[in-house]
Amino acid sequence: MTRIVAARSAFPAYRYPQDELTRAVAELAGIPPAQRALVERLHANAGVSTRHTVLPLDAYGELDGRGGLGERADGAGGSGGSGATVNDRYIEEATALGERALRAALAESGLAPADLDLLIVTSVTGVAVPSLDALLIPRLGLRPDVKRLPVFGLGCVAGAAGLARMHDYLHGWPRHTAALLAVELCSLSWPRTAVTTADLVASALFGDGAAALVATGTRARAKARGPAARRPRLPRVIATRSEVYPDSGDALGWRLGPGGFRIVLTAELAEVVERRLSASVTGFLAGHGLTADDIGTWICHPGGPKVLDAAARTLKLPDAALETSRRSLAEVGNLSSVSVLHILELTVAERPPAPGSFGLLIGLGPGVSAELVLLRW
Numbered sequence: 001m002t003r004i005v006a007a008r009s010a011f012p013a014y015r016y017p018q019d020e021l022t023r024a025v026a027e028l029a030g031i032p033p034a035q036r037a038l039v040e041r042l043h044a045n046a047g048v049s050t051r052h053t054v055l056p057l058d059a060y061g062e063l064d065g066r067g068g069l070g071e072r073a074d075g076a077g078g079s080g081g082s083g084a085t086v087n088d089r090y091i092e093e094a095t096a097l098g099e100r101a102l103r104a105a106l107a108e109s110g111l112a113p114a115d116l117d118l119l120i121v122t123s124v125t126g127v128a129v130p131s132l133d134a135l136l137i138p139r140l141g142l143r144p145d146v147k148r149l150p151v152f153g154l155g156c157v158a159g160a161a162g163l164a165r166m167h168d169y170l171h172g173w174p175r176h177t178a179a180l181l182a183v184e185l186c187s188l189s190w191p192r193t194a195v196t197t198a199d200l201v202a203s204a205l206f207g208d209g210a211a212a213l214v215a216t217g218t219r220a221r222a223k224a225r226g227p228a229a230r231r232p233r234l235p236r237v238i239a240t241r242s243e244v245y246p247d248s249g250d251a252l253g254w255r256l257g258p259g260g261f262r263i264v265l266t267a268e269l270a271e272v273v274e275r276r277l278s279a280s281v282t283g284f285l286a287g288h289g290l291t292a293d294d295i296g297t298w299i300c301h302p303g304g305p306k307v308l309d310a311a312a313r314t315l316k317l318p319d320a321a322l323e324t325s326r327r328s329l330a331e332v333g334n335l336s337s338v339s340v341l342h343i344l345e346l347t348v349a350e351r352p353p354a355p356g357s358f359g360l361l362i363g364l365g366p367g368v369s370a371e372l373v374l375l376r377w
Helices: 018-028 033-044 057-062 086-109 132-140 155-172 197-205 268-286 305-315 319-332 336-350
Strands: 002-010 014-017 050-053 118-122 147-151 177-185 208-216 236-244 252-257 260-265 295-300 358-365 369-376
Touching (some): 018 057, 018 197, 086 132, 155 177, 155 336, 208 336, 268 369, 295 319
Antiparallel strands (some): 358 369
């Protein structure tokens, strides 16, 4: 089993209420006043009250109007010249925010950066080569021989999938210590041209943030340097399951074109969740002698109100079961791969589950795919 010893989130300094973000998106996208009622309605129904952005709102207008990853962030555009690109800004800000989250998690765990044997980093809102994990090695003082696994393309499911793959690694290397870092700067992909309804839905939901998790194998030597009484009680990972649902690949994803990353999102996403998730969860739990009634804590990716409603219906959950997922959505928005790690942090900080109780962490993302992680406190 994998012992989770720390989970911490980090957010940019800028935080805005949803109505301010609505106005900013409408202005950036050039939505005429006569059509702004649609934007306002989509944003009002997103279940989001506030979100963080990596830049102050007035700075987004200075990004190139086409929003391309290769366009200069000073508004000059073009492939020549010396200005920073939008993607350059992503690398700079994602590295800094990721460093904050990972430092906080290491401090909570009582471990030193040099104790890490594996670093998994996931992000889908920008591209970095060398990858963010390599950039973090000198900044954090990680060992130069630390194993690295950068993950790109899993989208919102990547936080859960990263935890699952960390568990696989620590099962094979039970004396090792590993960290998972998720960083997403969704606001850098706000739509500016040829705006679709899917773009507007995404602009209503997604926020910026990072989260880091530190875990050890069952035979890892005790290295923690801080008093254990001050650390929250975190769960162990018991088992995991991955599943990709057939014929649903067009329901959710990114496409990359001259305008940068653009969301692929259809109403089918919630329908896929309602049709498929129950069988996945039931079969997974049955393999471990459990049913949904044995799960005391549910940590579900907050894809949006409709996705959470679909998950609750298909799993026949009481209203309170996904309360923390809904609150995370309301307070910081959908953080893509970061969300489930943030919800785990909220869960243990506010209402720690009873010792011995089970939890299920559910990641949902492009594919459409689900990642299930069985936890026990």
